[in-house]
Amino acid sequence: MNKFQPFTKFPDNFLWGGAIAANQAEGAWNEHRKGISIADVELYNANLDRKKIHGFAHTLDEIKTVLNDEEGYYPKRYAIDFYHTFKEDLALMKEMGMKCFRTSINWTRLFPNGDEEMPNEDGLKFYDELIDEIIKNGMEPIITISHYEMPLYLVINYDGWNNRKVIDFFMNYAKVVMNRYKDKVKYWIPFNQINLTYCGLFIPFGILEDQVENTENATWQALHHQFLANALCVKYAKEINPEMQIGMMLADTVVHPKTCKPEDLMRTLKKNQMQHVFCDVMLDGEYPRHLNRYFDEHKISFKMERGDEEILKLYPSDFMSFSYYYSKVNTAQHSDHPYDLDKNPYLDESEWGWEIDPVGIRNALNNYYDRYKKPIMIAENGLGWIDKVEDGTVHDDYRIKYLGDHIAQMKEAIKDGVELFAYCMWSPIDIVSCSTSEMSKRYGFIYVDIDDLGNGSKQRLRKDSFYWYQKVISSNGEEL
Template sequence: MTSKRIPDGFPDRFLWGGAVAANQCEGAWQEDGKGWCVADINLFRNDVALDKKYNEEITTRDILSAMQDTQGVYPKRNAIDFYHTYKQDLKLLADTGMNSFRTSINWSRIYPNGDEQEPNEAGLRFYDNLIDEIIANGMEPVITLSHYEMPLHLTTAYSGWYSRELVDFFVRYCETVFTRYQHKVKYWIIVNQINLIIHESFNHLGIAEDKVTNLDEAKYQGVHNEMVACAKATAIARRINPEFRIGMMFADGISYPATCKPEDVLATVRRNQMEYFYGDVLLRGRYPGYAFRYFAEHNIQVQFFPGDEEALRNTADFMAISYYYTRISDAESVLKHKTSYANPHIQASDWGWGIDPIGLRTKLNLYWDRYQVPIMIAENGIGAFDKKEENGEVRDDYRIDYLRSHLAQVKEAIRDGVDMIGYFPWGPIDIVSCSSSEMSKRYGFIYVDLDDYGQGSGARSLKKSYGWYQRVIASHGEEL
């Protein structure tokens, strides 16, 4: 009797997919009325160590300089030209057997400046065609509404999410898209990796550091405004189509205690609470007590506006996570705001990301125990320097090993009782890296012949991992 209650594999309606972001694949950055977005000013640099490559804070002067720069390399502006090649790319992706595909809508294609009253019809038509093509290829569209594509005007004319005006701007954008695709899209992730306000801070919140007096406080005010906007958008979504499934998304950042010293354990618990914070608000519907203490201890004032607490009761239906690596923390690292560091007991990728498949099972259990809502792995993968052999093959056994070991732990988490609804390897076709704006950090099953400077034929070819993923999906996860 007991054994019959333990699932013996992936659920029947499990979403086998792949995930990309518009700003990292589409290109066509000035076509069909698209406005400037924050990703358009992400500069590629080849003079930075691999483990230090990530987008840093930025000033208004930096923004204007990037907009006028004719010498620098900004790979996300052209990316892999998915805007023009999506039909053939989606066909290749669908041929893996994928039954779902996650991408984002670039906010600046729909509202080029972000504060317009009316949307850009040409941008909406592009996503009409893209979503239709996803469906025509037998894949369920999973759409992210904000994935580092905020209109840049909302940074320069306002102060990004720190400005309260963005709540209404974003809700208007969400309502436009929900209405347009109400009969085509079921699964929505409103904000990608909403807890990333340290790394990817500017790309996420669009707050130029010279426009605020206290950047840390501005970030928490900004994410508060953003969470209120998410909750308001969720309420509108349910009025438009009660069958919608609305997700909130973490970048998994929970760390392990470095030791069993009580001080290290407590410091890690308190650190991790501020990683859970966003889910506690968006899945439980209210601010937790530990957050108020954190704000008091760090001299942070977060302003609640009339109706905010009521709005936040509109909670999400599922949680999505991106999972790439784990880190550890101790009392000293938390006190010094380093917060976490590399785990010496596990191997790491070339970019210093610790490879920890068991950690995925651990985190899935922690999230399930805390929230009791379905979980989607919206991103998982390993960036690597893929080498093309003389015969054109890419033998990426390291990618197969990484994904196989992580999927094995997902299966164990399902046996633990975790309600899993989908698995989306990141970048199933090579795209420009989010954090380092380079093509050489490749994740895909499909090789794209472009280098860090955008040079190459752009031709697509299949890696060894492509056939492996086909077999995994065909066996519904039985053959890993």
């Protein structure tokens, strides 16, 4: 075979699938001794600003208030009841022909407080059945160990990931699930979208502001602990089954300069460097040198213990995965904050202010593969929209176009030489929105009859996109 023979199509063994999160789908928030997670305190706000990312409650007073609230509606406590309907829902995934299914294990279903020594067997029984059912339906299970389901007890009593003890608690949990499913699950993602610190770390900043002068320092301390935990997951996986693949995941937030003005270019370069840090540490195994200046100017000096750098270097992730939804632009006037950005004037946007940029996914794939030379999984990609049921279904041509345009650009990236092995669109079935806790922000191929306040029959309906994705999979991406 010619070494330089071009790549022309999706690989024959390409994993076409979809992704959900336990906290957005399962419900059953207080059944079978499950504990309270950070997602369970997310209150639905009928007056929310859809174009603003909301995140989780972040002060101790807010947490105490919602724990005692008996009137507000907390959508992620109930979600779409996947805990009880997973067999029927997975049968629909099989009907589409999906080759893989990504979901998470809810930490609090196994360790209600997070610091227990032994897991809750009722919780393990559920995941035994769930993973077996995924495999039974011909899909490769892809398991996220932590997808914004951190035990609330660890937040209140340990200050979340800012406390190094949480590494031990997390590894106790991670070792239980990796060991139990080591012969059933090949692909693992320890942390979902690790760069979205407003969701993933869950440090109660209201507490930290009273205890420390530099909350950004505390954020980097918490991130360092997560980096170590990710490397330790790689180490343990290789000890129990060398065939297991541990991936790192981030939300693609790499931005483009708004103009060719040199100052805009430099400011954008520096902002993108900060987004690449997560891959630099988890794929290359070391903190990049440019952080020396950043830490000095921002007075950041988090604690590393002897041996930490060696652990990061010895146990990098096997593959990269990322979520991709939209793109933004940056100027010299924008701050260092990752969400201080401008809209791209050349792109349309959804009702939630998310620009639709299919070419951006090709740009991202080339960017990451050129830098890290690791296999890539698209862990999330989808369009949130307000769907309307007509004639017993949803005619979602807008979703078909969005996904088809993105998949076409993925194919172009494969032609460019990118080693892409899986596509987990978000989400094959309607679930509660992460950022706004709405049901009305729908992503799925399968409509779930539940409204923003939990009312509805829970009936599942196949949308037009259901049959479209069926053809995409059966044609291995040739029919879009």
